[in-house]
Amino acid sequence: MTIVRNPSTKATGKSSDNLSELVLQKIKNDIFDFKLMPGERFTESEIAESYAVSRTPIRQALYRLQQEGYVDVQFRSGWKVRPLNFKAYEELYDLRTLLEGYAVEQLCQKPKDQLQVALAVLIQTWCIQPEQYIYDLRRLSVEDEAFHCHLVLAAGNAEMAKIHSEISEKIRIIRRLDFSKDYRVTPTYAEHQQILKALLAQDAVSCLSILEAHIRLSRNEVKKITLEMLSCCPG
Numbered sequence: 001m002t003i004v005r006n007p008s009t010k011a012t013g014k015s016s017d018n019l020s021e022l023v024l025q026k027i028k029n030d031i032f033d034f035k036l037m038p039g040e041r042f043t044e045s046e047i048a049e050s051y052a053v054s055r056t057p058i059r060q061a062l063y064r065l066q067q068e069g070y071v072d073v074q075f076r077s078g079w080k081v082r083p084l085n086f087k088a089y090e091e092l093y094d095l096r097t098l099l100e101g102y103a104v105e106q107l108c109q110k111p112k113d114q115l116q117v118a119l120a121v122l123i124q125t126w127c128i129q130p131e132q133y134i135y136d137l138r139r140l141s142v143e144d145e146a147f148h149c150h151l152v153l154a155a156g157n158a159e160m161a162k163i164h165s166e167i168s169e170k171i172r173i174i175r176r177l178d179f180s181k182d183y184r185v186t187p188t189y190a191e192h193q194q195i196l197k198a199l200l201a202q203d204a205v206s207c208l209s210i211l212e213a214h215i216r217l218s219r220n221e222v223k224k225i226t227l228e229m230l231s232c233c234p235g
Contacts, residue, residue, distance in 0.1 A: 023053060024061035031070055032173045034229060036081050043078035069170075084174070084226065092171050093219045099164045100148060100215070101208050103155035104195070108204040118154040119196060122147060126192040133189055140188065141179040145172070147192055177225040178218045191217075 027047065030036045044062065048055045062079055065071045072080050107115060125143065134140045145168055153161040168175075178184055191214040198207035 019053060020057040020060040020064075023047075023051060023057045024064055026051060027061055027065060028070065031081055032176055038081050038084045038230065040081045041074065041078055042080075046078075084230070086223065089171055089174060089223075090219075092167050093215065096148075096164065096167050096171070097212060097215050099152055099160055099167070100211055102160070103152040103157075103164075104199060104207045104211055105204050106155040106157075107151070107199055108202045108207060112202070115199065115202070119199060122150055122192075123196055126189060127196060128189075130186070130189075133185055135182065135185055137179040137182070137185075138176075140185060141176050144179065144188060144192075145175070151195075174222045174226050175218070177222045177229070180225060184221070187217075 027036070036042065044055045044058045047058050047062075051058070062071060062073075066073060070082055072082055074080050107118065110118065126147065134143060149161070149165055149168060152164040155161075179188075191210065194210045195207060195214065198210055
């Protein structure tokens with residue numbers, strides 16, 4: 001197990017619920033970062049020692065992660081990170097594409113002034129000069145997810161935005177890998193700028209085509225990198 005000790009999760013003055021939530025997010029991030037590898041087995045004691053917390057919040061967090069589909073409990077042998085299910089991820093990406101495609105079609109139908117207001121934050125973040133690009137890949141990954149979530153939210157359907165947000169979290173474990181290589185920075189900005197340009201022109205056909213190609217490229221990239229990482233795993 002390659003996770004590292006994290007003193008920030010130590011239980012000093014934290015309520016049990018708050019500590020359990022901190023532990024849950026830490027374990028989830030370790031899974032997303034492949035510090036806990038798909039298929040890897042571990043015990044509550046190992047996690048407790050690594051995170052410097054008691055086993056109670058560890059156990060609470062793990063049962064929640066089991067319900068969310070990230071880990072499985074192993075009878076008399078601790079816990080196991082759930083192996084990646086590529087078919088499920090393909091289906092989630094398909095659903096994500098449908099939701100975002102519908103969102104951009106709805107956005108293109110908005111009055112011009114409302115559309116500009118809805119996209120103002122994205123324009124400010126993404127329509128910038130290369131010297132202003134974010135090269136912190138973790139931060140860029142967060143901004144990329146926020147870009148796509150913003151598009152869906154701006155379309156005005158709260159229930160659709162909620163479903164899209166849930167999908168985004170489920171695919172985050174592999175989606176982050178799209179930002180594990182520096183060469184993805186410039187294309188990401190360029191593709192987002194093209195999407196925004198088509199939206200502002202209210203060209204739904206072009207926007208949908210650009211968006212679908214953008215998501216397809218990202219999906220192919222993360223699958224390739226994921227397979228490369230898994231092939232390097234012992235066992």
